[in-house]
Amino acid sequence: MSRPGPLEYVKTIATNRLDDHPAWPVSQFKLECEVAGVYQNTTGNALIELKRAGEIEEKSVQVDGDTRKYFARSKRHEPEDSIVEATKRFEAFLTRSGYYANLIAYVALCKIYDEIGQHITGFDVLPEGPHRYILNNPGREPDGVLLLPDERVPVEVYNGGDYLGTNTRKHQQLEDLSSDPDNGIPTNPMLINRLSDDEMRAAVRSMNGIVIDTNVMVACNNEKPEINEVLDTLHLTPRFSFLPEVETTDGDVLDGADYDELSLSTGDVDTLRPPSKMLESADILPDQYIKRIRGGVQLQYVNSIYREGHGRMKQDACLVLQAIYNILLREGGLTRSTALNRGWDRTIEHYNRLKSAQQRKESILDHTRDLLNRLQDEHIITQRSGKIYARQAEHPQQHLTF
Structure with a gap:
């Protein structure tokens, strides 16, 4: 039996919600459908089709001065107080979990x-x-910073429920953190979030930055007793990974509020530095989460090699290197010869200047071989059984089903 398409899936779940409640919050519904592999814009389009078919209506509800969208079978139907309260508590929980x-x-x-x-x-x-x-922009403080040899990477983290695009505030924050390389050491932003759209990824790439879509939302275990009922009510329990408080090697125990307080201080930096102090809790990280962040950090480093100031031949080799590393992140191990051939083919598909460089191909690939050796020395790639791999990493930008 074939799996139902996104419209059928969304319609079924929407009908289930309205069988049990007179109205249901749109934002939380989109997040719920994500768990089944449906993009939020796909869910939105499915709701629009249901509205056009006369099966649902959209309602705007004022909650503490803000407008919240609900869907119902009729505009006469008002959301229950318990559901309005659950959405308020959920939004407050998202802020804290951020x-x-x-x-x-x-x-x-x-x-x-x-x-x-x-x-x-x-x-x-x-x-x-x-x-x-x-x-x-000295008025914008990042959520973290990654320092590479020739560039600085301000990191923005988003743990909210939105499917991030260029029309969101987070995009503006990333623009504020990017800089013109002519003004000194470039700052090329990184976004670590649950899920973003193609426009956001392309926009950050144009800033020489990178987007990491973990498809994971995290929260601290100490939030669980208070929020469990809300998550069950909104059918969002599977969306979250609850993790313990973070313990440093000095014995300090931190949750989100503690970290936020430390970030505002200039006197307690020793609690968090050097990075080795945080390794006590490294094993609490979800496997997919750390693999995608590792993939994003390593890919950002690979991309940065192009910007080191090489001559034309080595710059071309850097483009082939980038193509190879993207393939390794998505597909796993390849022999070096296969990686070089596929990297070359992928590169000439995307860069017109290399389509006419066939006479320079072997020289470019010789430089690429040297760069692969460099990445192996730097533990960005590994080699086993005659194949090279992106070290313990997944591509930072994966896709849902629909």
Whole structure:
């Protein structure tokens, strides 16, 4: 039996919700459908089709001065007070869990630093805090900072329920954190979030940055007793990974509120630095979460090699290297010869200047071989059984089903 398409799936779930309740919150419904692999814009389009078919109506409900969207079988139907209250408590929970997500992202970056930092001169990780010396916009503080040899990567973390696009506030924050390389060491932003659209990914790529879609929402275990009932009511329990408080090697125990307080201080940085202090809790990170962040950090480093200031031949080799690393992240191990051939083919598909460079192909690939050796020395790739791999990583931008 074939799996129902997204419209049929959304219609079934929407009908189930309205069988039990007179009205249901749109934002939380889109997030619920994501668990089944349906993009939020697909869910939105399905709701529009249901509205056109006369099966549902959309309602705007004022909650504490803000407008919230609900759907119902008729505009006469009002949401129950219990559902309105549940959505309010859920939104407050998302705000609190955002601080914890910043902390967990920092732990992930510290783990990656521990794995490759000793092999890359100039590589470092900084927690959230006042880092004005790296910013194009000194009024914007990032959620963390990744230092690469020749560029700075301000990190923004988003743990909310939106499917992020360029029309969101987070995009503006990333623009504020990007800089013109002519003004000194470039700052190229990184976004660690649950899920973003193609326009957001392309926009950040145009800033020489990268988007990491973990498809994971995190929250601290100490929130669980208070929010469990709300998540069950809204059918959102499977959307969250609840993790323990973070313990440092000094014995400090931190949740999101503690981390947020430390980020506002200039006197307690020793609690979070050096990165090795955060490794005590590195094993709490969900496997998919750390693999995608590792993939994003390593890919950002691979991309940065192009910007080191090479001659034309080596720049072309860097483009082939980028293609190879993207393939390794998505597909797994390849022999070096296969990786080089596929990387070349992928590169000439995307860069017109290399389509006419057939006479330089072997020289370019020789440089690419040298760069692959460099990445192996730096633990960005590994080799086993005659194949090379992106080290313990997945591609940072995966796709849902619908």
